[in-house]
Amino acid sequence: MGMVSTVGMVLHPRRDSKEAIETIIEWARARQVTVLGLREEVDRIDCSAVAVDAASLAGRSNLLVSLGGDGTMLRAMRLNAGRSTPVLGVNLGKLGFLAEIDVQELPPALSAIDNRQYTIEPRMAVQAMLPGIGAVRAFNDIALVRTPGDGLAAVSVSVEGNPFVRLAADAVIVATSTGSTAYSFSAGGPIVSPTVEGFLVVPAAAHSTFNRALVLSIDEEVTLDVLPSSGRLAVEVDGQIAGYLNPGQSVTVSAQRSAAHVVRLGTTTFYERARRKLRVSGSAEAD
Numbered sequence: 575m576g577m578v579s580t581v582g583m584v585l586h587p588r589r590d591s592k593e594a595i596e597t598i599i600e601w602a603r604a605r606q607v608t609v610l611g612l613r614e615e616v617d618r619i620d621c622s623a624v625a626v627d628a629a630s631l632a633g634r635s636n637l638l639v640s641l642g643g644d645g646t647m648l649r650a651m652r653l654n655a656g657r658s659t660p661v662l663g664v665n666l667g668k669l670g671f672l673a674e675i676d677v678q679e680l681p682p683a684l685s686a687i688d689n690r691q692y693t694i695e696p697r698m699a700v701q702a703m704l705p706g707i708g709a710v711r712a713f714n715d716i717a718l719v720r721t722p723g724d725g726l727a728a729v730s731v732s733v734e735g736n737p738f739v740r741l742a743a744d745a746v747i748v749a750t751s752t753g754s755t756a757y758s759f760s761a762g763g764p765i766v767s768p769t770v771e772g773f774l775v776v777p778a779a780a781h782s783t784f785n786r787a788l789v790l791s792i793d794e795e796v797t798l799d800v801l802p803s804s805g806r807l808a809v810e811v812d813g814q815i816a817g818y819l820n821p822g823q824s825v826t827v828s829a830q831r832s833a834a835h836v837v838r839l840g841t842t843t844f845y846e847r848a849r850r851k852l853r854v855s856g857s858a859e860a861d
Contacts (some may be wrong), residue, residue, distance in 0.1 A: 576688035580608045582635030583623060584650040585615040586642025589666045594641045595621050597680045605688070610635060628653055635659055637687060640673070644756075647672040648812045651697065651713045651834035660694055662687065662837040671755055671847050674839055683839055692837050697752050698792060699833035700773055702825050704809055707817040713834060714753030716827055717778075717810045718798055718819060719745040724805030728821075731775055731788070732797045739784055743777040746798060748827045750774075755848060757813070763787040765852075768844055773829050792829040799824040 581602055585591050599622055602609045610631050611623035626634070632654045638661045640650040647663040647670065654661060663673035664680060675683050686692055701711045710716065720727045720743075729746045731738050749758035750773050754766035761778035764787060771792040777785055790796060800807055800819050807819045819825065848854065 576605065577690055578605075578607055578637045578684070578688045580610060580635050580637075581684075582610045582631045582638045583616070584612065584631075584638060584640045584642075584646055584653065585619075586646045586666055587615075589642055591641040591666060592619065594664055594666065594677045594680060595619065595623070597677065598639060598684070599623065601681055601684050608634075632657060632659070637662065637684075639664060641666055643667050644670040644672050645813070648713050651699075651836075652711055652812070655699060655711055655830075655833045658835060660687070660692070660835050660837045671844070671851060672752075672836065674837055675841065679841075686839060687837060692839050695768065695836045695838050696832035697768060697834045697836055698750050698771060698773070699830045700748055700750055700827050701830055702827045704817045704825060705819070705823050707809075710809075710811045710816050711830070711833070712753070712812045713750060714756045714812045715747050715749040715758060715810075716825075717745050717747040717757060718800070718807045718825075719810055721806050721808055721818075725803075726781060726805060727807050728801040728804035729807075730799040730801055732799070733788075733790060734794055735797070738788070740801065741777045741784070742781040742803075743785075744779040745777070747776045747778060748773060748796060748798070749776060750829070755852065758787070759852070764789075765848060771829075771831065773827075790829075792831060795826055795828045797824055797826045 609623045613625040616623045616625050640647040640663045665673035699711050726742045728742045730740045751766040751770040752768045758776045761776050763776040775788040802821045809817045
């Protein structure tokens with residue numbers, strides 16, 4: 575008997591996923607495998623997937639399939655955070671770092687997973703408690719971002735209770751190694767292998783002589799205090815606004831090991847995806 579008895583689908587909110595859904599359902603029907611989908615997603619699509627809530631999708635599935643791009647994959651990972659269920663990313667649009675296959679590769683990929691012919695890439699997360707909001711978790715980044723018209727993000731950065739630097743910037747980003755190729759990279763941060771157990775603190779457009787990334791151990795905590803001179807800051811969790819912080823408030827961010835498990839089938843490597851997506855070409859002087 576194969577590994578997969580129940581497949582859970584997480585869909586992109588806009589991209590056409592009909593072909594991918596039909597492929598999964600046809601594969602599952604031939605093997606008497608149950609297919610689940612989030613109620614609010616499958617109700618808008620004519621398919622035979624069983625509509626369930628988020629808790630049931632995460633709890634009942636022994637394989638999650640993300641149909642979309644990196645944003646959909648991050649949502650599937652957050653939905654499944656803390657569980658050992660593997661997540662397969664299927665790319666429906668632009669090349670993503672997290673997606674493993676394209677739609678046409680779905681049947682052999684599902685069969686390979688069912689036969690346990692795959693590897694797992696554990697992914698860490700960063701997490702925090704937001705005042706008045708509660709716990710949040712991100713697989714790319716948590717960022718304190720200036721609100722247009724409200725002034726700069728003035729933030730004091732402390733590690734393990736030890737003050738390190740006071741920043742004035744457009745944003746202060748706390749990124750996982752997975753998120754090093756996202757917002758952190760655009761702010762000048764380094765590319766970090768997703769296998770590295772550490773996280774980054776990166777200022778975006780810093781208005782100070784210190785504008786470098788800080789690399790922390792996975793076992794350290796970083797506290798971001800919003801200074802009196804700061805404007806109101808939006809807290810973005812994997813690019814989505816989760817709340818706001820005012821001057822005088824603070825947030826402490828810590829890391830969580832192996833918060834999600836991404837399926838890898840050996841078709842590409844992180845470095846191949848990074849070279850293609852970021853268009854890494856190197857110096858002409860090297861040729």
